[in-house]
Amino acid sequence: MSALLTVEDLRITFPTRQGPSEVVRGVSFTLGRERLGIVGESGSGKSQTGRALLGLTPPPGTATAKRLEFDGIDLRSASPKQWRALRGGRMSMVMQDPKFSLNPVMTIGRQIMEALAFHGRSSRAEKKARAMAMLEAVQIRDPERVFRAYPHELSGGMGQRAMIAMMLVTEPDLLIADEPTSALDVTVQIEVLRILDALVTDRGMGLIFISHDLRLVASFCDRVLVMYAGRVVEELKASELDRAQHPYTQGLMNCLPKIDNDTRPLPTMTRDASWAL
Amino acid sequence: MTATLSRREWLLSEQPASRRQARLGQGYRTWLALRANPLAMIGLAIVLTLVVVALLANVIAPYDPIVGGDLRTERLLPPSGTHLMGTDEQARDIFSRLVHGSRITLMVVALVAVIATPIGLLVGTTAGYFGGWVDTVLMRITDIFLAFPRLILALAFVAALGPGIENAIIAIAITSWPPYARLARAETLTIRDTDYINAIRLQGARPVRIIWGHVVPLCLSSVIIRVTLDMAGIILTAAGLGFLGLGAQPPQPEWGAMIAGGRRFIIDQWWVVTMPGLAIFVVSLGFNFLGDGLRDVLDPKARK
Amino acid sequence: MAEALKTGGRSRALPFAWKAVKLIASVALTFLGLLFVTFLIGRVVPVDPVLSVVGDRASQTVYDRVYLELGLDKPLVQQFWIYLQKVFTGDFGESFLTKRPIMDDIIRVFPATLELATFGVILGTILGVPLGVLAAVKQGRLADQVVRVVGLIGYSAPIFWLGLLGLLVFYAKLGWVAGPGRIDISFEYDITPTTGLLLLDSAMQGKWAAFGNIFSHIILPASLLGYFSMAYISRMTRSFMLNELAQEYVIAARVKGVPEWRIIWVHALRNAAVPLVTVIALSYAGLLEGSVLTETVFAWPGLGQYLTNSLQNADMNAVLGGTLVIGAVFVGLNLLSDLLYTLLDPRVRRRT
Numbered sequence: 010m011s012a013l014l015t016v017e018d019l020r021i022t023f024p025t026r027q028g029p030s031e032v033v034r035g036v037s038f039t040l041g042r043e044r045l046g047i048v049g050e051s052g053s054g055k056s057q058t059g060r061a062l063l064g065l066t067p068p069p070g071t072a073t074a075k076r077l078e079f080d081g082i083d084l085r086s087a088s089p090k091q092w093r094a095l096r097g098g099r100m101s102m103v104m105q106d107p108k109f110s111l112n113p114v115m116t117i118g119r120q121i122m123e124a125l126a127f128h129g130r131s132s133r134a135e136k137k138a139r140a141m142a143m144l145e146a147v148q149i150r151d152p153e154r155v156f157r158a159y160p161h162e163l164s165g166g167m168g169q170r171a172m173i174a175m176m177l178v179t180e181p182d183l184l185i186a187d188e189p190t191s192a193l194d195v196t197v198q199i200e201v202l203r204i205l206d207a208l209v210t211d212r213g214m215g216l217i218f219i220s221h222d223l224r225l226v227a228s229f230c231d232r233v234l235v236m237y238a239g240r241v242v243e244e245l246k247a248s249e250l251d252r253a254q255h256p257y258t259q260g261l262m263n264c265l266p267k268i269d270n271d272t273r274p275l276p277t278m279t280r281d282a283s284w285a286l
Numbered sequence: 287m288t289a290t291l292s293r294r295e296w297l298l299s300e301q302p303a304s305r306r307q308a309r310l311g312q313g314y315r316t317w318l319a320l321r322a323n324p325l326a327m328i329g330l331a332i333v334l335t336l337v338v339v340a341l342l343a344n345v346i347a348p349y350d351p352i353v354g355g356d357l358r359t360e361r362l363l364p365p366s367g368t369h370l371m372g373t374d375e376q377a378r379d380i381f382s383r384l385v386h387g388s389r390i391t392l393m394v395v396a397l398v399a400v401i402a403t404p405i406g407l408l409v410g411t412t413a414g415y416f417g418g419w420v421d422t423v424l425m426r427i428t429d430i431f432l433a434f435p436r437l438i439l440a441l442a443f444v445a446a447l448g449p450g451i452e453n454a455i456i457a458i459a460i461t462s463w464p465p466y467a468r469l470a471r472a473e474t475l476t477i478r479d480t481d482y483i484n485a486i487r488l489q490g491a492r493p494v495r496i497i498w499g500h501v502v503p504l505c506l507s508s509v510i511i512r513v514t515l516d517m518a519g520i521i522l523t524a525a526g527l528g529f530l531g532l533g534a535q536p537p538q539p540e541w542g543a544m545i546a547g548g549r550r551f552i553i554d555q556w557w558v559v560t561m562p563g564l565a566i567f568v569v570s571l572g573f574n575f576l577g578d579g580l581r582d583v584l585d586p587k588a589r590k
Numbered sequence: 591m592a593e594a595l596k597t598g599g600r601s602r603a604l605p606f607a608w609k610a611v612k613l614i615a616s617v618a619l620t621f622l623g624l625l626f627v628t629f630l631i632g633r634v635v636p637v638d639p640v641l642s643v644v645g646d647r648a649s650q651t652v653y654d655r656v657y658l659e660l661g662l663d664k665p666l667v668q669q670f671w672i673y674l675q676k677v678f679t680g681d682f683g684e685s686f687l688t689k690r691p692i693m694d695d696i697i698r699v700f701p702a703t704l705e706l707a708t709f710g711v712i713l714g715t716i717l718g719v720p721l722g723v724l725a726a727v728k729q730g731r732l733a734d735q736v737v738r739v740v741g742l743i744g745y746s747a748p749i750f751w752l753g754l755l756g757l758l759v760f761y762a763k764l765g766w767v768a769g770p771g772r773i774d775i776s777f778e779y780d781i782t783p784t785t786g787l788l789l790l791d792s793a794m795q796g797k798w799a800a801f802g803n804i805f806s807h808i809i810l811p812a813s814l815l816g817y818f819s820m821a822y823i824s825r826m827t828r829s830f831m832l833n834e835l836a837q838e839y840v841i842a843a844r845v846k847g848v849p850e851w852r853i854i855w856v857h858a859l860r861n862a863a864v865p866l867v868t869v870i871a872l873s874y875a876g877l878l879e880g881s882v883l884t885e886t887v888f889a890w891p892g893l894g895q896y897l898t899n900s901l902q903n904a905d906m907n908a909v910l911g912g913t914l915v916i917g918a919v920f921v922g923l924n925l926l927s928d929l930l931y932t933l934l935d936p937r938v939r940r941r942t
Binding site: 060063065089092093094095096097098101102104106109110111112113114115123124127128172175176179 | 837838839841842843844845846847848849850857860861864935
Binding site for chain 2: 745886
């Protein structure tokens with residue numbers, strides 16, 4: 010499994026009134042055509058890591074790295090034209106809340122077709138056909154109606170599936186899922202994850218799954234990166250999570266209620282200042 | 287007992303020991319933030335200059351603003367060393383007239399603010415606090431006044447009451463309070479159901495005391511920002527009325543009226559029209575700068 | 591999976607119509623209040639309205655007769671009712687200056703103001719929107735500062751002063767444009783006024799020399815109004831665009847690889863257009879106010895000049911009639927802007 014993505018010493022800095030603040034401090038990992046989960050709490054830097062991989066660190070933030078390669082292409086020196094070809098075409102991202110990540114004044118169909126418009130040449134009819142096929146692939150019952158619908162007319166789960174359709178219609182090699190189910194009801198989460206699972210497996214894509222939900226990530230991914238305060242504190246296989254070494258990971262695991270274990274009082278995390286160094 | 291702090295440290299202390307200290311500290315921090323904004327400081331300087339010039343007009347103006355010089359030799363002189371901004375058609379020194387005119391401008395601005403702001407606050411907070419039909423009626427009245435463009439309504443009032451600076455002030459004040467009422471009402475609505483106000487209510491405070499003592503102070507900062515930003519508009523409306531001959535009557539040196547008076551001579555004696563206009567422009571600009579700066583400092587939502 | 595698509599389509603029309611009705615009813619109520627205010631202003635006048643009709647040398651019997659005719663003996667509420675009836679039949683009374691029904695006067699002068707304000711708002715929009723977009727995209731840099739300065743001047747400079755200076759520079763000194771007035775006398779009888787909008791009339795009748803003349807007369811005052819309109823529109827456009835460009839869907843579009851120009855002009859602007867249209871309507875309304883002073887400076891025979899002339903001649907009925915008309919148009923434009931907002935935003939359309 011050759012590396013699809015190589016990241017070495019990624020650092021993301023934001024200028025603040027009190028001086029520059031490093032929100033990601035030296036993150037390194039490689040990714041093949043597998044599923045990698047990045048787990049962390051708010052402020053751990055996981056979302057920013059995801060954005061940096063697409064070159065979308067919001068200004069005035071800056072991202073630097075010793076190595077940042079996608080399929081042999083050095084992303085650090087990619088031109089805007091190269092980025093436009095990569096983004097959407099070979100690398101894509103599913104975002105958290107379809108209420109906000111879909112353009113409210115454009116129909117779903119138009120938005121999906123737009124993804125195709127800038128990657129490869131095809132006629133309007135072909136684009137429509139592919140969009141409709143994608144909507145069916147994400148198990149939308151009435152794709153014609155959804156195609157003509159506006160985002161606010163869809164429920165959360167449907168909107169997220171539309172978003173997945175939009176981001177996968179160009180058949181990218183790498184998908185970054187930034188909290189894709191966090192805005193959904195629990196019952197809907199499972200459906201959406203199942204769809205994502207099937208699509209990723211069928212197309213042999215690499216997946217980076219960013220979440221705060223350790224259990225979700227553990228069940229979905231092959232490997233897990235645990236982030237805390239901008240650093241990766243632990244990297245391990247999902248199957249080996251119960252043998253975690255770092256106290257933060259252990260703390261996270263302990264916090265998960267177990268059905269056959271009556272631990273009272275419920276354990277809480279005691280943070281050690283040394284973890285943030 | 288306590289270590290002696292410098293005054294600055296005392297003001298910026300994170301743990302104020304008394305309400306007075308907290309309030310003063312808050313004010314000081316606001317001042318520091320404002321001071322960091324160069325445009326706001328320019329605006330403040332302009333406004334202060336206006337006040338000073340108005341107060342010391344008699345001292346600053348070199349000539350009499352009403353009585354002109356020699357009508358044969360001193361009419362319509364261009365700007366020079368003796369007459370900084372030239373003379374008008376009645377041989378009066380324009381600079382002196384501008385200086386004295388600043389009194390009129392200041393008076394208009396101050397009186398309109400003093401009249402319109404309490405009315406707006408009262409109407410807005412009452413409507414917001416009581417809700418129901420009180421709210422509907424008061425807001426309907428506010429909407430009616432908002433339905434007229436400001437200058438037009440002021441024109442109609444002055445037409446009815448007769449020209450003159452007092453009537454102009456009343457007319458402008460009448461047309462100025464609606465936006466403040468709207469604003470105060472919006473603020474009141476957000477505060478009305480907070481636990482803070484509920485607690486006071488539980489203590490048995492009567493509505494008047496709640497509104498006056500608690501709601502109004504919370505609305506005050508946004509209303510102040512709005513009023514300051516409005517000042518420029520008020521000055522322009524007053525100047526417009528003056529231009530149409532409806533404000534201060536001649537020979538009063540009202541800036542708008544001065545422009546109207548100099549209109550005939552604009553082609554060859556451009557300074558008669560240009561100077562008063564510049565004064566209006568600069569003062570309005572000053573209030574706008576100051577208002578923008580205050581808004582950036584006091585209203586974090588508007589930070590962009 | 592039992593997820594349903596929320597209802598859309600046909601059922602959109604009915605809630606919208608209902609909301610429109612509610613809006614119009616609310617506006618009608620406000621308009622009623624407007625009428626009451628003008629009515630009251632008319633009664634506040636220190637000038638005896640009877641005297642302004644009969645003159646001060648009329649005999650007592652004539653005075654009494656006119657007093658009764660004007661209905662001044664009746665109670666206030668009844669007088670208001672009479673006033674209402676008259677207004678709705680378009681009877682504002684007679685201008686004692688022109689000795690003609692005020693309604694006729696207003697119909698005669700209104701097109702001039704309409705033409706000027708329309709031209710102004712078109713200029714303001716064509717220049718203001720791109721400028722605002724530019725300022726938002728290049729936030730903090732030179733273009734942004736320029737837009738801020740332009741806006742500040744627009745909010746601080748007296749319009750009549752700029753108008754006079756404009757005449758001085760562009761007419762008197764440079765001779766680039768024609769002077770005050772709508773049209774030179776030599777061309778005045780070339781055109782038969784049909785709509786009253788001279789640019790339109792001359793173009794429709796193919797009188798191009800006259801068209802050129804009219805254009806050179808209107809360009810300066812329209813640019814003046816256009817400047818103020820542009821200051822407001824560009825500032826609001828900038829604000830709305832900044833808001834949109836910070837949204838998640840913009841990032842999603844970038845993720846898709848959509849080029850930046852398309853993100854700005856197709857994605858963000860289309861969303862900003864919703865509140866922007868209401869801003870343009872409001873700017874139009876604001877230009878009515880600006881036209882009063884502008885028309886005085888440029889001797890433009892429109893409603894604004896009519897108003898100020900009547901004012902200076904203490905023709906109260908004409909002043910009130912003019913005020914009412916301007917107030918009505920103002921209210922109408924505000925209503926239009928509310929309706930447009932409802933119409934354009936697919937989310938709002940649905941929610942009702």
